[in-house]
């Protein structure tokens with residue numbers, strides 16, 4: 001059976017708390033060596049080269065413009081909490097744009113993207129949403145089986161994303177791998193996106209690349 005990250009954390013890392021964010025997770029997916037250089041060796045990335053999570057300050061301006069009635073009509077929610085900071089106490093934390101309570105008693109994350117809806121970027125957005133769903137589950141103890149993404153540059157298109165148990169399991173497995181790198185210094189495989197290396201701030205110290 002897969003070892004959950006929370007057990008992994010409690011058993012192995014109690015004396016050395018780790019704080020992961022959704023950005024750390026997306027960077028690991030993009031290139032696991034980012035995790036090694038940044039979170040194990042503690043070499044900061046140069047901001048201008050940093051892998052960008054598609055979210056700008058303008059999202060927060062945009063979302064205020066979205067009519068609450070529109071949302072209520074599209075998503076049957078009974079309560080909305082905004083910009084909720086959650087520390088999962090298992091090494092994972094983050095700020096969820098909106099935490100929704102749905103009419104069926106479940107809860108759901110809602111995430112705004114200042115971007116157009118594209119299948120190529122959807123995979124990462126979905127992963128981020130599962131991460132937020134995990135935080136909500138741990139904080140509120142309620143079932144979370146879906147989430148929502150609003151693409152502000154696609155006329156506020158709302159995409160409903162089903163979240164299954166296997167998504168949580170896959171996420172835990174990924175987080176465990178990240179913890180392993182951060183605590184043991186296990187040197188991970190390079191990114192599969194070779195072209196990313198040319199523009200990477202770690203290229204001069206990254207073995208076998210560029």
Ligand code: SF4
Nearest residue numbers: 031033190197200206
């Ligand atoms: S040079 Fe390539 S493999 Fe190395 S950290 Fe950068 S993106 Fe990853």
